[in-house]
Amino acid sequence: MVSFRKVAIIGLGLLGGSIGLAIRAHLPGITSTxxxxxxxxxxxxxxxxxADRICETAEEAVTGADLVxxxxxxxxxxxxxxxxxxVLSPDxxxxxxxxxxxxxxxxxxEALPGHDVIPAHxxxxxxxSGPDAGFATLFHQRWCIVTPPEGADAGKLAALVAFxxxxxxxxxxxxxxxxxxxxxVTSHIPHLIAYTIVGTASDLEEVTRSEVIKYSAGGFRDFxxxxxxxxxxxxxxxxxxxxxxxxxxxxxxxDLALMREAIRASDGxxxxxxxxxxxxxxxxxxxxxxxxxxxxxxxKDHR
Amino acid sequence: MVSFRKVAIIGLGLLGGSIGLAIRAHLPGITSTxxxxxxxxxxxxxxxxxADRICETAEEAVTGADLVxxxxxxxxxxxxxxxxxxVLSPDxxxxxxxxxxxxxxxxxxEALPGHDVIPAHxxxxxxxSGPDAGFATLFHQRWCIVTPPEGADAGKLAALVAFxxxxxxxxxxxxxxxxxxxxxVTSHIPHLIAYTIVGTASDLEEVTRSEVIKYSAGGFRDFxxxxxxxxxxxxxxxxxxxxxxxxxxxxxxxDLALMREAIRASDGxxxxxxxxxxxxxxxxxxxxxxxxxxxxxxxKDHR
Numbered sequence: 001m002v003s004f005r006k007v008a009i010i011g012l013g014l015l016g017g018s019i020g021l022a023i024r025a026h027l028p029g030i031t032s033t034x035x036x037x038x039x040x041x042x043x044x045x046x047x048x049x050x051a052d053r054i055c056e057t058a059e060e061a062v063t064g065a066d067l068v069x070x071x072x073x074x075x076x077x078x079x080x081x082x083x084x085x086x087v088l089s090p091d092x093x094x095x096x097x098x099x100x101x102x103x104x105x106x107x108x109x110e111a112l113p114g115h116d117v118i119p120a121h122x123x124x125x126x127x128x129s130g131p132d133a134g135f136a137t138l139f140h141q142r143w144c145i146v147t148p149p150e151g152a153d154a155g156k157l158a159a160l161v162a163f164x165x166x167x168x169x170x171x172x173x174x175x176x177x178x179x180x181x182x183x184x185v186t187s188h189i190p191h192l193i194a195y196t197i198v199g200t201a202s203d204l205e206e207v208t209r210s211e212v213i214k215y216s217a218g219g220f221r222d223f224x225x226x227x228x229x230x231x232x233x234x235x236x237x238x239x240x241x242x243x244x245x246x247x248x249x250x251x252x253x254x255d256l257a258l259m260r261e262a263i264r265a266s267d268g269x270x271x272x273x274x275x276x277x278x279x280x281x282x283x284x285x286x287x288x289x290x291x292x293x294x295x296x297x298x299x300k301d302h303r
Numbered sequence: 304m305v306s307f308r309k310v311a312i313i314g315l316g317l318l319g320g321s322i323g324l325a326i327r328a329h330l331p332g333i334t335s336t337x338x339x340x341x342x343x344x345x346x347x348x349x350x351x352x353x354a355d356r357i358c359e360t361a362e363e364a365v366t367g368a369d370l371v372x373x374x375x376x377x378x379x380x381x382x383x384x385x386x387x388x389x390v391l392s393p394d395x396x397x398x399x400x401x402x403x404x405x406x407x408x409x410x411x412x413e414a415l416p417g418h419d420v421i422p423a424h425x426x427x428x429x430x431x432s433g434p435d436a437g438f439a440t441l442f443h444q445r446w447c448i449v450t451p452p453e454g455a456d457a458g459k460l461a462a463l464v465a466f467x468x469x470x471x472x473x474x475x476x477x478x479x480x481x482x483x484x485x486x487x488v489t490s491h492i493p494h495l496i497a498y499t500i501v502g503t504a505s506d507l508e509e510v511t512r513s514e515v516i517k518y519s520a521g522g523f524r525d526f527x528x529x530x531x532x533x534x535x536x537x538x539x540x541x542x543x544x545x546x547x548x549x550x551x552x553x554x555x556x557x558d559l560a561l562m563r564e565a566i567r568a569s570d571g572x573x574x575x576x577x578x579x580x581x582x583x584x585x586x587x588x589x590x591x592x593x594x595x596x597x598x599x600x601x602x603k604d605h606r
Contacts, residue, residue: 200488200551251506299600
């Protein structure tokens with residue numbers, strides 16, 4: 001019971017492009033419009049047909065739409081919402097795909113008084129970005145977290161949930177504050193750590209950059225994947241989810257200090273106990289289908 | 304010009320088992336024997352035919368061998384070497400696959416006076432361990448670092464290099480101290496960080512373990528793979544490469560403190576600059592064939 005008829009996608013990178021392609025694949029009854037601030041992205045989006053019609057302005061794209069999905073960096077959400085506010089249909093629902101929800105929920109509510117706003121976050125992505133990165137199955141078997149404000153229109157919420165389910169996602173509902181804590185640990189801190197260690201490794205004097213690259217199969221290469229993610233998007237995530245990220249980062253730093261002390265003191269028992277219980281988490285992630293069970297994620301150089 | 308005729312493999316987990324299978328696949332002229340301290344592993348190794356003959360004792364396995372490869376945890380190298388010393392052929396070469404080289408080089412030299420010892424480290428692995436984990440192509444397109452002591456027999460060094468090349472690896476030579484610094488950054492610190500963050504995430508009160516598992520696709524799941532590696536092996540690596548690991552860990556902690564301060568101070572420029580330059584490393588790793596170029600490592604849920 002997806003009741004939307006015309007969906008406007010603002011921002012045509014990995015997420016926006018994938019939504020457009022997924023609508024065509026899974027919801028042929030819906031027409032889509034798309035807009036991106038970058039003319040080169042609009043050109044490429046037209047060639048890849050990321051939406052039925054790629055528009056020259058955001059206002060043109062949202063005119064007549066009953067669902068508008070903002071797929072721009074977290075820091076741009078408020079200003080884009082202000083830009084489209086005057087031309088929005090009174091009964092349109094505005095949503096987004098941003099990776100932090102507390103500040104976005106506030107920015108969208110402020111920019112769109114009197115409009116229906118239900119923020120969302122599909123927990124899906126790859127290390128690629130831009131108009132060539134999207135694909136129709138990005139949301140298959142992924143979670144989409146919806147953070148409806150108090151008093152959200154029940155019919156529109158149900159329609160938004162049905163929309164994401166039609167794209168292949170499983171939908172969960174959370175308040176924005178809890179979302180931001182959960183994502184701080186499952187996504188933001190891992191990205192921060194990966195960015196940091198990749199930078200550290202490239203700055204060493206004793207070990208050359210070419211050695212780091214050559215011997216990366218020992219574990220380092222796993223970190224480089226997420227450290228190749230879009231810099232603008234991630235800068236904005238850390239600026240907008242600062243409190244939860246700092247809180248979780250300090251937990252991590254406390255634990256890392258414990259492990260550092262275990263190594264310094266040659267305390268093998270503490271290490272062994274810690275390393276044993278972390279195995280279980282991996283098994284659970286594979287068991288519920290949130291990762292590939294083949295060794296090395298099924299990389300093509302194996303088996 | 305692989306001049307070995309009989310290779311003994313001591314320890315039949317992921318590495319030892321893969322060597323046995325790779326010998327059969329690539330060096331049919333060589334006969335192999337295998338031994339593991341665990342009877343259940345010997346049983347499974349017999350069923351999988353990880354070596355031509357699985358022996359009931361280490362001494363039996365090494366008798367008559369001209370190459371002995373120790374594939375046991377780093378902490379067990381010295382005692383296993385002492386055990387086999389009395390029955391080693393005088394002209395046998397002893398090597399290993401340990402992930403740290405400084406302490407192993409010393410332990411093997413002390414346990415095997417008068418014998419030829421050339422330590423080695425194939426930089427290859429998966430998160431799986433045990434006798435079911437090995438496969439013949441594990442070393443394809445991977446590096447093997449050989450750390451010959453001063454005055455090592457040139458003919459035996461050449462034969463060991465040729466052996467690893469025949470198994471599909473590219474061989475580099477290094478001194479043990481430099482090896483340990485390089486691997487600290489490309490492998491040991493990434494594992495330590497991954498183990499730590501996975502432990503941190505599973506201990507939170509505000510975010511449940513089931514939420515961490517459900518939403519792991521946001522980045523966390525990449526870390527869980529290496530945090531599922533063998534606990535005994537990794538405890539020993541940290542105990543034996545303590546100095547280099549602590550040195551590199553402190554570099555990382557310094558950089559992480561810089562990133563923490565950038566987030567606290569809402570310094571988006573510092574973050575953006577850092578996140579931009581880390582992309583280049585990923586491109587280089589993919590360009591030289593040390594990782595899969597497909598999005599998400601080519602995980603099966605994508606495209």
